[in-house]
Amino acid sequence: MEIVRFLDIAATSAAVTATSGRKAKIELLAAALRRLDPGEIVAGAAYLAGELRQRQTGVGWAALRDRPPPAADPTLTVAAVDEAIAELSTVAGTGSQSRRKQLLGALFSAATEPEQTLLTGLFSGELRQGAQAGLLAEAVASAAGVPSTVVRRALLLSGDLKLVAAAALTGGAPALAQIQLRVGTPLSPMLAGSAPDVAAALLATGTPAVVDAKLDGIRIQVHRSGNEVAIFTRSLDDITSRLPEVAEAVRSLPLREAILDGEAMLTDDAGRPRPFQETSSRTATRNTPTTRRTPARPDPATPSAAPAAGPTTGSAATSGVPVVDPVALGGGPAEGSAVAPAAPGAVPAVNPASEPAAPETAPADSPATGSSAPGGLPAPTPAVSGGAASSGLAASGGGIRPFFFDLLHLDGVDLLDEPGRARWAALGGVVPESLIVGRTEVETGEEAAAAFAAALAAGQEGVVIKAPDAPYDVGRRGSAWVKVKPRHTLDLVVLAVERGSGRRKGRLSNLHLGARDPRTGEFVMLGKTFKGLTDELLRWQTERFQQLAVSDDGWVVRVRPEQVVEIAFDGVQTSTRYPGGVALRFARVLRYRDDKPAAEADTIDAVQALNAAHPPPPT
Structure with a gap:
């Protein structure tokens, strides 16, 4: 296989930008992927997706403004560019600014004008060529000759399209099948659609439905293996070091291995939520490093192992994350109905912080830890929100607290494809109610409206209405979960x-x-x-x-x-x-x-x- 020039990637990027048809874009991307040498796939796929393999390079807009004249003839290869950027990303210490400028200048001096254009877009993160992840996933499937559904599943479980491309193009469907849910490797979370009111949401989910409070916190995915705990954001960044309270809470749960989905939120001494910006300032501090987890491609010849959770040395670069001051942070209109007064008997938005801690032993009507229902699932608890197992936590006072609403893996059993009822019952068997999002099952629009009003009265930002029989649809936004917020x-x-x-x-x-x-x-x-x-x-x-x-x-x-x-x-x-x-x-x-x-x-x-x-x- 011939060495691929970086100019070829730049030409493909430009062609994709100029092409409007989805099918034509996929064909262009697939042709470029087929030409990549196995050692170039990770970097080449990243460039085609408009990103760098290295998450942090230290190169900002100021450095990109003073570019040397472009080279007349193309000499750069994909591998050479990746090597140069990798060296840039490791520069640190005394004299680093001068060294980084020297390396960047050498790279741009060797690049032709089209290559400089691509490099500028990659370093700035503003390469808008229309090669979204969905298109590139289709291109990977086409280039590797495997079903696109297999590629998408692997992508959603691994969260890294570059590594999925490498697995598909070197090992085909068998290699992709080895990419499974792993404790310690974050996966793309299930997302909620939007509805203007609870009636419209129920049309999407059907009834009966489950109504969860929509907390005004940050989405977290918590992995535990033994005493090791890793906490990830919605974008798969590792923020374990910022949330010691959450890590300790999860360590106290009566389980060996788990992947939990939920929110982290700052509460006051009465257990009511503080404003979102206070939560974000506690969890997104400028001087605290963040690690994005990039799982290694599994070896097709060996079975998938489940590594312990927690940061892996050298697994990714680190970066400072600015304090969040969101003004327009994305998302389409999520219109909601007017706020109604709280209905008598409506469920609280969050199980109150003033509740007593869970007992040291499970109640008589709760299963013992490790017991199973038919099919290998942990035995269900009587109610949707579940009984609570022991955590040893005091459930009073303020601070950053986790509130979980889903369980994706428990003690060796994957729950992704199980219906929500089964996952939530398993959650209630190992997590105390004080750490579970307020939840109730409804049969009618009136009951759903009462739950919505109660959530707003408790200071939450709305509700998420869920179909209890739906599986956990990794990385997807569909009709099984629908959020409703006041507008x-x-x-x-x-x-x-x-x-x-x-x-x-x-x-x-x-x-x-x-x-x-x-x-x-x-x-x-x-x-x-x-x-x-x-x-x-x-x-x-x-x-x-x-x-x-x-x-x-x-x-x-x-x-x-x-x-x-x-x-x-x-x-x-x-x-x-x-x-x-x-x-x-x-x-x-x-x-x-x-x-x-x-x-x-x-x-x-x-x-x-x-x-x-x-x-x-x-x-």
Whole structure:
């Protein structure tokens, strides 16, 4: 097999960018994958996916601005580029900045213009060529001659498309079959769809259904093997060192091996949730390293082992993660119904922190640890939310606490393909109720609405309604889980617009949003969003804001504060980034209000009043 030039990857990337058809994109990617030497597959697949194999390189935008002239002739290979970037990623200590600049300059000097373009996109993380993971997974299947369903399953279990590509292209379906759920290797979590209200959610899930409180925390996946515990985020980053309370809670559970799915949330002394930004600041500290787990490709000749959980030395690079101050952090509209008063008898949003700790021995109607139901599953507990086994934990007081809602593996038994009822019963057999998300089973829309109202009254952000017979659909967002949240809206004024990139290149995209200050008549910026914009809206607002432009620095177009836009958002939080001291969470555009003058836009006082429900803790 011939050595693949880096120019060939750059040419494929450019061709994929210029191609609109899904099938044509897949064919281009598959052809490039087939040409890769076995030793180049991991790096080559990463480049085709628009990313680097090395997670952190220390190369920022400033370093990319001063590029040397491109080379006239192509000399770089995929392997040579990977080796150069690997060396860059290990530079540290005294003189590292100078050394990194030297290495980067040498790499770019050897790159032709198309190769420099690709390298810039890879280092910046802004290579938008339309080769999403789904397309590349299809291309891997085509190149390896294996069913795409087998590739997707392996991808969802491993979370690493590069390594799935290497397994498929070197070992085919047998190698992919060796990629199984492993304790210690995070897998892509099941995701929830959205519905505007509980009635619409129940249409998707059917009845009976289970209603879980939707906590305003961070998604965690916790792996335990013996006394080793590893905690991963939704994006599969290892944050074990940041959550010692969670690790200790899981160590105290009466089990040997488990993979638990849930949320970590900061609570006050009464057990009520603190604002999301306080949880995020405790779990996403600038100076605390994060490790992304990248599982090694299993050897097709050996059976799959289950390594102990916990960080593996040298398994991945580390990086500092900034404090989260989300303004528009993604996700489509998740509209909800108006908040109703709490219904009598509705379940609490979280099993209260004031509940007594679980007894040292399981209650008489709970199974002993390790007992099994037919089919190898742990024996069920009587209720959906389950009885609790001993944890030895005090269930009172504040701090970061885990609240689990699913169990994917228990003591050697995989539960992914089991119905929710079985997984949740097993969860209730080994986790005390104080560490399980508030949950109730409903038969009617009225019962679901009562649970929704109770969750909101307890300070949670909504509910997730679940079909109890559905398996755990790794990495998928379908109709088996549907979230419902209340929708807030504000009429704000556009202060500036940023030029788009990728498929939005040539359009004005990211909106700077302002609320009216009734004392001065000026507008106070609250944040930005590019969510909710259809192609039609992008065309319209590009023309509109060019008409209102007062300055243009090539990136940000400042406009006369005249255009009102209706914005939906999930909440308001304190922020030092913006002059009003507040920012919107998950903001997205609903519609433009040509019927409303800027003088009638919502005020900064109204926004700050929304934030008053969760004041910052006293200093």
